[in-house]
Amino acid sequence: MERSLLIKPKMDDEYPTAVRGEGVYIYDAAGHKYLDGSSGAVTALLGHAVPEIIDAMYNQSKSISFTYRSQFTTDAAEQLAQKLNELVGSDTDYWSFFVDSGSEATETAMKIAIQHWQEQGNYRKNKVLSRWNSYHGITLGALSMSGHLERRKRFAPLLDELPSISPPDAGLAGAEELDQAIRRKGADNVAAFIAEPIVGAAGGVLIPPAGYYERIREICDHHQVLFIADEVMTGIGRTGRMFGMDHWGAEPDIITLGKGMGAGYTPIAAALVSARVMEPILKGTQSVMSGHTYSANPQSAATAVAVLAYIEKHGLVERSAMSGLYLLDKFKALGAYCPLIGEVRGKGLMIGIDLTADSAVNRPFPKEMGVTAAFVKKARDNGLLVYPAAGASGGDGDTVIVAPPLTINQEEMDELVRLFKKTAAELQ
Ligand code: PLP
Numbered sequence: 001m002e003r004s005l006l007i008k009p010k011m012d013d014e015y016p017t018a019v020r021g022e023g024v025y026i027y028d029a030a031g032h033k034y035l036d037g038s039s040g041a042v043t044a045l046l047g048h049a050v051p052e053i054i055d056a057m058y059n060q061s062k063s064i065s066f067t068y069r070s071q072f073t074t075d076a077a078e079q080l081a082q083k084l085n086e087l088v089g090s091d092t093d094y095w096s097f098f099v100d101s102g103s104e105a106t107e108t109a110m111k112i113a114i115q116h117w118q119e120q121g122n123y124r125k126n127k128v129l130s131r132w133n134s135y136h137g138i139t140l141g142a143l144s145m146s147g148h149l150e151r152r153k154r155f156a157p158l159l160d161e162l163p164s165i166s167p168p169d170a171g172l173a174g175a176e177e178l179d180q181a182i183r184r185k186g187a188d189n190v191a192a193f194i195a196e197p198i199v200g201a202a203g204g205v206l207i208p209p210a211g212y213y214e215r216i217r218e219i220c221d222h223h224q225v226l227f228i229a230d231e232v233m234t235g236i237g238r239t240g241r242m243f244g245m246d247h248w249g250a251e252p253d254i255i256t257l258g259k260g261m262g263a264g265y266t267p268i269a270a271a272l273v274s275a276r277v278m279e280p281i282l283k284g285t286q287s288v289m290s291g292h293t294y295s296a297n298p299q300s301a302a303t304a305v306a307v308l309a310y311i312e313k314h315g316l317v318e319r320s321a322m323s324g325l326y327l328l329d330k331f332k333a334l335g336a337y338c339p340l341i342g343e344v345r346g347k348g349l350m351i352g353i354d355l356t357a358d359s360a361v362n363r364p365f366p367k368e369m370g371v372t373a374a375f376v377k378k379a380r381d382n383g384l385l386v387y388p389a390a391g392a393s394g395g396d397g398d399t400v401i402v403a404p405p406l407t408i409n410q411e412e413m414d415e416l417v418r419l420f421k422k423t424a425a426e427l428q
Pocket of ligand 1: 102
C-alpha cells in the first residue's frame with residue numbers, strides 16, 4: 001500500500017504490516033518474525049492460529065453467529081456463563097453480563113454496583129472509588145475510575161476526582177487509605193471500590209503484600225461498599241491462578257474479565273456479578289440498565305468457551321505459574337549484571353521489568369528521555385514484542401511488561417530472554 005490513511009496510536013511510527021500468526025510468533029509482510037512476548041496487549045493467551053479455536057469458531061458460524069440478547073439466549077452464551085460460574089468456584093453463584101471490551105466490563109460493573117444500591121432505595125450511594133496507578137478502561141466511566149495520569153489529562157474536566165489511595169505495592173498502609181477515603185466521602189455516598197488484583201498498564205505489575213485484600217474486604221464490608229476486582233488483565237490464568245484474586249483470601253462482589261477471555265480470537269468481556277449483588281435487582285426492576293448490541297453474541301461466546309476448554313485441557317494455568325517462575329529467575333539473573341534492568345517482579349506470566357538509569361538503587365531515567373518507548377521500538381526491531389507500562393512509583397519510571405502466551409515453551413522463553421538482553425545491551 002502506498003500511503004496509510006489509518007489513524008494509529010502513534011502517527012510518527014511506521015508499523016509493520018502483520019500478515020500471519022502461529023503459536024507465539026507473528027510474521028509481517030516483509031518476512032520479519034516477532035516473538036509475541038506480551039500477547040499483544042496481554043491478550044493472546046493461547047498464541048496465534050490455534051486450530052481447535054478456529055474450528056470452534058467455524059462450527060458456531062455455520063449454525064448462527066449473531067442473535068440479539070433481548071430476543072434470544074443461546075447454548076453458547078449459557079454454557080459460557082455456567083463455565084465462568086464454575087471457575088469462580090464460590091459458594092455463591094456469579095451471574096454473567098457479557099460485553100465486548102474490558103472498558104465496557106468495568107463500566108458495566110460500576111453501573112450494576114450503583115443499581116444494586118438504588119434498587120434498595122439508596123440513591124446517594126453512587127461513587128466508585130479507586131486507587132492511583134490504576135487502569136480500568138478508556139470510555140469515560142471507566143476512565144473516571146482510572147488512576148492513569150497520562151490517559152486522564154486530556155479529559156480531566158469530565159472525570160470524577162480520584163481519592164488519594166496509593167497503589168498496592170505501597171503495602172498494608174495503602175489499604176487503610178481506602179478506609180480514610182470512604183470516611184471522607186461518607187459511606188452513604190460510596191457504592192463500590194474497584195481495583196486490579198495486580199496493577200498492569202498503569203504501574204507495570206504492582207503486587208500487594210499478603211493480607212492486603214483481606215483488609216480491603218473487611219473495610220468494604222464495614223462500610224457496606226461493594227468490592228469490584230478488575231481481572232481484565234489478570235484473569236483466566238495469566239498470573240498462574242485462574243483469577244488474580246485467587247492469590248488472596250478475599251472474595252469480590254463483582255469480577256470483570258476481558259483480554260484473555262477471547263484470547264485475541266474475538267472481542268468479548270464480562271462482568272461477573274455475585275448473587276448477593278443481583279438479589280435486590282431481581283427483586284426489583286429485574287433488568288440491568290446497560291448492554292451493547294453485540295453483548296452475549298453466540299459467535300464470541302462459543303469462542304470463549306473453546307478458549308476455556310483449551311486452557312483446561314492443556315493445564316495452562318499451572319503452566320503459567322511454572323513458566324512464570326522460570327522467566328522471573330532468568331530476568332532477575334539478567335538484572336544482576338545489566339545496569340538497565342532494575343526491579344523485576346511478577347506472578348505467573350505477568351512480569352514487570354523496570355528500566356533504570358542505575359539499577360543498584362532503581363533510579364529512574366528522566367521522563368522526557370522516553371526510555372520505555374525507545375526500548376519497545378528497539379525490541380520490536382530485534383523481533384521481540386513487549387508491552388509499555390507507566391512506570392512504578394506514580395508513573396514516573398520506565399517499565400515494560402513481559403506476558404507471553406501461556407503456551408510458550410522453554411526454548412521460546414530462552415529466545416525471549418536472549419532478545420530482551422540484546423535490546424538492553426544495545427540501549428545501554
Ligand atoms: N481493565 C484493565 C485492568 C486493563 O488492563 C484494561 C486494558 O488494558 C482495561 C480494563 C480496558 O480493557 P479494553 O482495552 O479491552 O477496553
